[in-house]
Amino acid sequence: MKYLIKRAGFMAFTVFAVCALTFFLMNVIPGGTAELILKHTLIGLEESATEEQLSQISSRYNLDDPLYLQFYWWVKEAVLRGDIGTSYIYNKPVLYLLTLRLPATVQLAGASMAIATLAGVSLGIYSALQENRISDHILRIVTLFGVSMPGFWIALILIIIFSLKLKLVQVSGYGNLENLILPAAALSLHSVAAVMRVTRTSMLETLGQEYIRFAKAKGLPVWKIISRHALKNAMLPVVTVIGFQMGNLLGGAVVIEKIFAWPGIGSLLVDSISARDLPMVQGCVLAIVTMFLLVNFIVDILYTHLDPRIRYG
Amino acid sequence: MVDTMDNAFAKKLKKEDVLITEVYGSEFSKRLFQRKDMLFALVALLLFTGLALFAPFISPYDPNANELRNKNLSPSEDHLLGTDYLGRDLLSRILIGARTSLSIAFGVVLISLITGTALGCAAGYYGGIVDEGISRVIDVFLSFPGVIFALAIMGVLGRGVFNLMLALSIVQWAKYARVMRGQVLSIKKQEFVLSAVTSGADDFYIIRRHIVPNAIAPLIVLATIDIGHVILSIATLSFLGIGLPADVPEWGAMLSAGKEFMRTAPYQTIFPGLAITFVVVIFSILGDGMRDILDPNHEGGEIY
Numbered sequence: 001m002k003y004l005i006k007r008a009g010f011m012a013f014t015v016f017a018v019c020a021l022t023f024f025l026m027n028v029i030p031g032g033t034a035e036l037i038l039k040h041t042l043i044g045l046e047e048s049a050t051e052e053q054l055s056q057i058s059s060r061y062n063l064d065d066p067l068y069l070q071f072y073w074w075v076k077e078a079v080l081r082g083d084i085g086t087s088y089i090y091n092k093p094v095l096y097l098l099t100l101r102l103p104a105t106v107q108l109a110g111a112s113m114a115i116a117t118l119a120g121v122s123l124g125i126y127s128a129l130q131e132n133r134i135s136d137h138i139l140r141i142v143t144l145f146g147v148s149m150p151g152f153w154i155a156l157i158l159i160i161i162f163s164l165k166l167k168l169v170q171v172s173g174y175g176n177l178e179n180l181i182l183p184a185a186a187l188s189l190h191s192v193a194a195v196m197r198v199t200r201t202s203m204l205e206t207l208g209q210e211y212i213r214f215a216k217a218k219g220l221p222v223w224k225i226i227s228r229h230a231l232k233n234a235m236l237p238v239v240t241v242i243g244f245q246m247g248n249l250l251g252g253a254v255v256i257e258k259i260f261a262w263p264g265i266g267s268l269l270v271d272s273i274s275a276r277d278l279p280m281v282q283g284c285v286l287a288i289v290t291m292f293l294l295v296n297f298i299v300d301i302l303y304t305h306l307d308p309r310i311r312y313g
Numbered sequence: 314m315v316d317t318m319d320n321a322f323a324k325k326l327k328k329e330d331v332l333i334t335e336v337y338g339s340e341f342s343k344r345l346f347q348r349k350d351m352l353f354a355l356v357a358l359l360l361f362t363g364l365a366l367f368a369p370f371i372s373p374y375d376p377n378a379n380e381l382r383n384k385n386l387s388p389s390e391d392h393l394l395g396t397d398y399l400g401r402d403l404l405s406r407i408l409i410g411a412r413t414s415l416s417i418a419f420g421v422v423l424i425s426l427i428t429g430t431a432l433g434c435a436a437g438y439y440g441g442i443v444d445e446g447i448s449r450v451i452d453v454f455l456s457f458p459g460v461i462f463a464l465a466i467m468g469v470l471g472r473g474v475f476n477l478m479l480a481l482s483i484v485q486w487a488k489y490a491r492v493m494r495g496q497v498l499s500i501k502k503q504e505f506v507l508s509a510v511t512s513g514a515d516d517f518y519i520i521r522r523h524i525v526p527n528a529i530a531p532l533i534v535l536a537t538i539d540i541g542h543v544i545l546s547i548a549t550l551s552f553l554g555i556g557l558p559a560d561v562p563e564w565g566a567m568l569s570a571g572k573e574f575m576r577t578a579p580y581q582t583i584f585p586g587l588a589i590t591f592v593v594v595i596f597s598i599l600g601d602g603m604r605d606i607l608d609p610n611h612e613g614g615e616i617y
Contacts, residue, residue, distance in 0.1 A: 010452070010456075013453075014452070014453050014456045014457070017453045018453070018457060021453075021462075022465060025465065025466065025469050026469060028469070144594060144597060144598070145590060145594060147597065148541065148590050148593035148594040148597055149586070149589075149590045149593075150545050150548050150549065150552075150565075150586065150589050150590070150593075151549075152548075152549060152552050152568070153568060153582075153586035153589065153590070156568065156572055156575065156582045156586070157582070157583070157586070159575065160575055160579045160582065160583075164575060164576055164579075247457070247458035247459075248458070250458050250461065251458040251459070251460030251461055252460075254460070254461070254464065254553070255549055255552060255553055258553060259572075269461075269464060270464075270553050270555075272468070273464060273465075273467070273468035273553075273555055274554065274555070276468070278468075278469070281465055281468050281469075282465070285461055285462065285464075285465045288457075288458065288461050289457040289458070289461065292456075292457055292458055293456065293457070296456075
């Protein structure tokens with residue numbers, strides 16, 4: 001319990017640190033924030049921007065104050081009113097726009113995580129049971145390529161095969177399960193390979209233990225040995241890797257969402273970067289980081305549950 | 314079965330530090346040549362770097378020469394891998410692209426390695442408030458997905474080779490610092506360091522002569538694997554159009570241009586991706602092999 005509080009405290013600290021990092025990053029841009037805001041409000045008239053307009057905007061957004069004061073006000077607004085800025089492009093609160101995009105990203109990342117866990121763990125167990133046989137070798141080579149291929153390239157290849165050549169699914173779209181298949185498959189492949197690798201190693205180590213040989217000698221069928229004795233003990237490193245993979249998934253989701261025109265936070269981030277909509281960029285980064293931290297928090301709790309020997313001080 | 318039992322026993326002993334394998338110098342190269350996969354990867358890497366270095370001399374066409382009447386040609390005898398939407402030879406561009414990716418990736422990894430080593434040494438060696446400060450910063454940098462932060466940095470700084478290297482180094486260094494800190498913590502308690510301290514050597518000398526040479530092995534392994542990861546990140550950022558300027562030939566950018574013609578010219582999407590995969594596979598094999606040789610106690614997955 002004490003550990004959980006400490007862990008939650010660290011999480012809050014990290015979110016704060018990321019806020020600070022992104023805030024200062026956004027404010028060191030060459031040209032200054034005032035000019036950027038002006039450019040977005042006067043599209044087509046950038047050349048005619050006057051000094052007067054610039055100073056007007058500076059005073060309206062308190063841009064002349066020192067950075068740490070600006071940051072203080074930003075934090076105050078964020079904590080008191082949940083206001084983390086206003087998008088230049090959409091002219092709406094960042095938080096509101098994020099909540100619109102959140103479900104799509106959660107769907108995609110969740111589906112990929114599920115695929116990665118199920119496929120990765122079962123293939124890993126299979127590979128371990130077949131150690132050094134032909135199917136083990138094939139799976140290991142596939143894994144090697146799986147962790148080395150860029151996710152967005154896999155996405156493009158999947159589109160070429162399944163959408164353009166076989167015409168089985170549409171290239172992009174959002175709303176039903178069919179649309180989810182290709183993006184989730186492309187996004188999860190890397191994680192499937194990573195989870196499988198760790199499961200295989202961990203399983204092999206567990207299968208070499210005395211109690212497994214005893215269970216074997218006792219005449220238990222293989223599936224029972226795996227499910228009753230080996231799996232739970234082999235799962236610890238796997239759970240860790242799944243937590244790490246969440247970072248890869250959220251990072252990869254950015255480009256996958258862009259390819260499939262998936263209306264999630266990732267594609268919003270890329271669009272905002274192209275449009276130099278900095279408050280929106282900051283909001284997206286914050287949202288993604290928070291999701292990642294939450295997942296890892298849950299993984300940590302699972303960890304203590306799986307292995308009662310672990311008692312964090 | 315006997316064999317696996319022996320292995321398990323040896324592993325256990327190693328974990329308890331009873332059995333210490335020291336592998337340096339000639340022993341290292343001997344083991345390297347025993348492993349066929351690493352030998353293969355090494356040869357492939359040399360071949361690839363050679364191709365990249367001599368790309369201007371061996372590539373059949375000028376990688377930036379537009380010939381609009383030859384645009385979107387399928388692979389043929391004249392253009393082995395076809396041409397892109399501006400009529401530029403794809404093979405030439407992939408060869409030149411290898412230079413871009415490899416040099417930027419080496420740069421990023423080198424910068425991260427040096428920064429990480431310096432800060433990790435400082436944290437581990439001096440301890441106390443220095444350690445506390447540096448460790449918290451490391452924690453924060455490691456606790457969120459790096460690609461996302463690199464994206465945000467590029468969004469602010471804009472495209473460019475220097476900006477890209479800076480952004481990727483900022484998100485990479487913390488890994489090295491953490492590993493280095495751990496290494497230093499265990500090494501500085503050993504007798505040869507203590508004797509150096511008692512004989513009055515200054516801190517910098519001890520770190521340079523005694524600590525770093527003994528602590529660097531896992532970082533070299535990490536760096537090797539990382540080159541592959543950095544190449545993937547470069548490709549991802551360029552693919553999204555926020556990595557390198559449009560006129561630099563780069564695999565990710567080529568994929569991004571090729572995807573517009575997926576229906577009619579799928580080879581434009583296939584070949585640059587194969588090049589990326591090939592290089593990353595090489596570095597994965599090398600890194601894993603080196604880890605097995607240099608750091609037999611490691612946890613986690615293994616491949617060939």
